[in-house]
Amino acid sequence: MMSVTATDHDFDRAEAALRPDAATRRLQPVRIWLYVIAALVFGMVVVGGATRLTGSGLSITEWKPVTGAVPPLTEQAWAVEFDKYRQIPQYQLVNKGMTLGEFKEIYWWEWSHRQLGRAIGLVFGLGFIGFFATGLLRGRLAIKVAALGLLGGLQGAIGWIMVASGLKPGMTAVAPLKLMLHLTTASVIFAGLVAVAAGLKRRENEPSTPIVRGLATATLLLVLLQIALGALVAGSKAGLTYNTWPLMDGNFIPPASGLFIQTPWFENLVDNPLTVQFHHRMTAYALLGLTLWQVWATRRVQPGTPAARRASAIAGLSVAQAALGIVTLLAMVPLSLGLAHQAFAMLVLGMAAVHWRLTRA
Structure with a gap:
């Protein structure tokens, strides 16, 4: 059978030996996976917006990427978290007198935002390892996806730097520049995911x-x-x-x-x-x-x-x-x-x- 070179630049040389339609079908799981991650990033941006609009972003005052996945499960644990929040300027200057019930409302928004970040990391990591091991992620495509993954990891650190800016003396919210960096990085990741995914679908040549x-x-x-x-x-x-x-x-x-x-x-x-x-x-x-x-x-x-x-x-x-x-x-x-x-x-x-x-x- 005569080989036909795939028109999409994201197909590596190994895919060029296949008919373009076959290459597209083979990479469809990768494309779906990228769109799923993009949807999760979309959801995280929306939940992040809710976190900001409800003033919830400073309710969790520590960065615990792993152990922070477990929320307070007892009244004593809730009391400990609430006491940490009462030490920061936002509580003392804006929310003084807040009840534990009101604190739980803002806490759940921020916890959900961070939990989505963990879910994105898990879905990305497992998918990347699986597709790389099976040979579906190779060449330039693997480099592009890996770069987006590294940027996603960096985004977690940027998020904490943003939160930390709001915990400083006299601050009642995060610094605007840090918020801009956080949202812009998320937007670049989202745009990169959908762009790479779109490039994996077979199309007729369009000048x-x-x-x-x-x-x-x-x-x-x-x-x-x-x-x-x-x-x-x-x-x-x-x-x-x-x-x-x-x-x-x-x-x-x-x-x-x-x-x-x-x-x-x-x-x-x-x-x-x-x-x-x-x-x-x-x-x-x-x-x-x-x-x-x-x-x-x-x-x-x-x-x-x-x-x-x-x-x-x-x-x-x-x-x-x-x-x-x-x-x-x-x-x-x-x-x-x-x-x-x-x-x-x-x-x-x-x-x-x-x-x-x-x-x-």
Whole structure:
């Protein structure tokens, strides 16, 4: 039988000896496994958002990657955990007088968030070992997946560094920059997982022009930037101020005296709610414009192709996400809308990552 080289760059040389359809079928378990991990990461991001919005992130004051999987099982154990929490500034300055029952509510959110992290590590580790041992993970594919796994391990450490920043004297929440790093790293992992998984599915050859590839890259990067800016909005609680749209405090573009009221000037980029929210708004407008331009350009040079349909889907998701963001702002970020806004951001990111990958098939 004449061998046919697989068109997907994630198929290594051993797979090239198979027909592309056979290679796709053989790697389907790996693709499903990657999507399962991506779904777990998606869930962890949403639960992490709930942890932040409910003020639960500092309820567990120690980092115990293994033994921390077991929650308090007796009233005495609960009393010990509660006593640890009462020693930190958040309790003393914000939640003083909290009951044990109220503490349990915030504790379970943070415990669930960490438990999802453990589940992701377990599913990834067992799957990687199994697929590597059976030869399904080889070559560049194995390197890419291993890199994502290492980044996931690093993410656990970043999460604790973030929590530790909120345990320092005078702090009642985690540092915005640490929160941004934590969420952005999770987003990169999620995007990488869905991109690699999408690359393992057999497709007909689809020509891709430089403009389509360039716009796909720019869209993916801008979505990641917008998510990072959203983390700064959350970390500085900027969503609880300037709850009007399209104007902010009566202006579409606030005066420089308000945007750069702090010194040195760069501190405004993180700690000034007006500046942080303004940047998030402007990037949202830029992202909308870019996704609409991507639709027009892709339909113009590749009409009727899957790439054109994906570009339209990304634009539609971006419009919906912008509308949801406006509603969330006007409602002063209730838990349900805040979580929906964060979850929808991951959907936009996932679609942008898939599109970026498939333009390089």
